[in-house]
Amino acid sequence: MITPAMPRLFLFSVWCSAILLAAGSAFSQATFPSPTLTSIYPLGGKPNSTVELTLRGTDLDGPQAIMIGNRVIGIKSTTKVSIPLLDDLPVGLHDLRFIGHYGVSNPRVFEISALDTVESSGTNTKPDKAQKVTLDSVIQGVFKSAFPHWFTIDLKKGQHLTATFDGARFDTRTEMLGTLSAPSGRELAHLRAGVLAFTAPADGTYRLRLNELMFRSGDDYGYRVTLSSKAPPAPLAGKPGPPRPVQIGQTIKDAFLAHGLTHSFDLAFKAGDRFIIEVHSHDLGHPTDPHLVIENFKKDAAGKETLTPQAEIADAPAISPAPSINLPNRDPLYAYEAKADGTFRITLLDNFSTTEPFELRILKDAPKPAPLIALNPIYSGTATKTAEIGSANVLRGGISALEIIAPNRNAFSEPVELKADKLPAGVTCLGGFIGKGQSLGYIAFQAAADAPAGAGVLDGIPQSRFVSFALADLTRGYTQYRSSGAPVLGVSTQTSPALIQTEKTDIFEVAADAKLDIDLKVTRHADFTDALTLKALGLIDAAKAPTVAIPAKGNAGKLSLDVKALKLAPGDYGLILTGPAKMKVRRGIEELAEAETAAKKALGDQKEAQKKLAAANADATPKKAELVKAATAEVKAADAAKTTADKLVNDLTAKSAAKDATFIVYSNPIRIRVKEVAKK
DSSP: OOOTTSOOOOOOOHHHHHHHTTSOOSSTTOOSOOOEEEEEEOSEEOTTEEEEEEEEEEOOOSOOEEEETTEEEEOSOSSSEEEEEOTTSOSEEEEEEEEETTEEOOOEEEEEOSSEEEEOOSOOOSGGGOEEEOSSEEEEEEOOSSSOEEEEEEEOTTOEEEEEOOTGGGTOOOOEEEEEEOTTSOEEEEOBTTEEEEEOSSSEEEEEEEEETTOOOSTTOEEEEEEESSOOOOOOOOOOOSOEEEOTTOEEEEEOOGGGOOEEEEEEEOTTOEEEEEEESGGGTOSOOEEEEEEEEEEOTTOOEEEEEEEEEOSOOOOSSOOSSOOOOOOOEEEEEOSSOEEEEEEEEETTOOOOEEEEEEESSOOSSOOOEEEOOOOOOOOOOOBOOOOOEEEETSEEEEEEEOOSOOTTOOOEEEOOBSOOTTEEEEEEEEOTTOOEEEEEEEEOTTOOSEEEEOBSOOEEEEESSOBSOGGGSOOOEEEESSOEEEEEEEEOSEEEEESOOSOEEEETTSEEEEEEEEEEOTTOOOOEEEEEESSSOGGGOOEEEEOTTOOEEEEEEEHHHHTOOSEEEEEEEEEEEEEEEOOOHHHHHHHHHHHHHHHHHHHHHHHHHHHHHTOOSTTHHHHHHHHHHHHHHHHHHHHHHHHHHHHHHHHTSOEEEEEEEEBOOEEEEEEOOOOO
């Protein structure tokens, strides 16, 4: 469930997309079955009601359940699914996922709201066909065509109307334009940055026009607009003034000053103090670029003040090795250990000159537990410039992993043992590791050979980040991301091509100037015989990561690490091996089995109808003609049903033919300890 304490859902701009061009593709070559939700409708509902939910996506085979937040609701179909919204689902935004034969899907946002909902008919595409709406309600719809949707609303003089919409907040591609007009047609207010604010100058019936910015249409272009009678809150506005004293352990909440004006703070410290200066704004979902300047402040006996530069930071430290999805963080951070008493003059501004909120945190220690962020499994073996939704499912008899980012780490940050509880049935957590001062790790999970399909919300990792929509070419669009709560791990009943394990699970020790060999064993699926090339992720950037080759039909391999060449400083490291594995799979087997059962029933019905017709033709009573007519109609209907059933079987048989699919396989987590070079 998405809660107010979590970062807001946010949309990165085209500027951010340029940064992502260097990032490897998330499953750009992976084609294995994995449930993907591209859209849902409706986008919300009222407590204690039932909604008819339509799911659209791929690999939604064998439907078992819908998960809303932590609640699992059993289903048997993917079309017009009836979902009861019981009062145990609190008002707010929730993640909605599909659970089926191939595991759990990516999340889509679903809102529980106490407000009444008006469903746009889709036929209200002209002013004279506008739908009536009221204050303190929600308008919900989908742009099925390029035409706008029109609504009317009655307002009294002095009444406020605040209409709000945020497409990224609801996992929709829609970029909305909204216009409020007087009865005369004169435009009075516009939707700007997702908000339309208006106070009625007189009683009247006003027209609200909603349309997609680029007049795009389709199932991905849904919307949910809230109409409130409350005036929008006034924006925060910080006030310039003299430097404010701030202490270690204190958090200052304020807003940036417009026109590049600065806030100033004085931080006094003692010799031996260790502290971390963090600015949070961009990672809270605001379109900001904080700039932090730190100077040593001194005042002599005569009262003369001097400032000498200490540090100037524009962005958070780069994560190294880089994650497979490059998510920019424009919030600066600075860690310091004082050798003597002193005072820092801290100056803060926003490079974008907004008046958005910020938090200045002066931390004595790194946050505990570490604020971890999970990313769906990604194979970084290609250089194609795409963005993919990815999958968080572990296959039967195999291992899968989540990439874990620990933001805002510094030299003081302690190691993190990665753990997770509340696993799906048949799944074991193999753990993972992020070393001291490091920011990236992998947590792995292994599924038993008979693990049932299902999903579980993992306990131990507080946050996830997702690509909202797949993008085939980053040069032709921007990437939309969303932050959410704890990751959900699913289990697929598809068998993994291979299980890759180290011969030993101990910590491997090696000197900083030496080489390390790690023996591997491979347990193959009967249909998988290809060679494997696996990358060692977690030590250095993926593009230069060491690899290990396992020959075709081979069941053993050796990972060789030249620690000196890799320039690994003494300390503990966690890594994992991953790579593509191609194997033939059949999709839609359950759907085909159901169709075959239905075809057998249709055949039986056809035979029964033919028997009735034969009996009617043999009838010698005055009702013969009536009986023959009825039986003939029944045969005709049975023949049609049999033809339809046979066609469906033929279509699904062709669809379920065995085809090559590229899977992503993982090893168990590997831990190495690099030791100081022995002195001669």
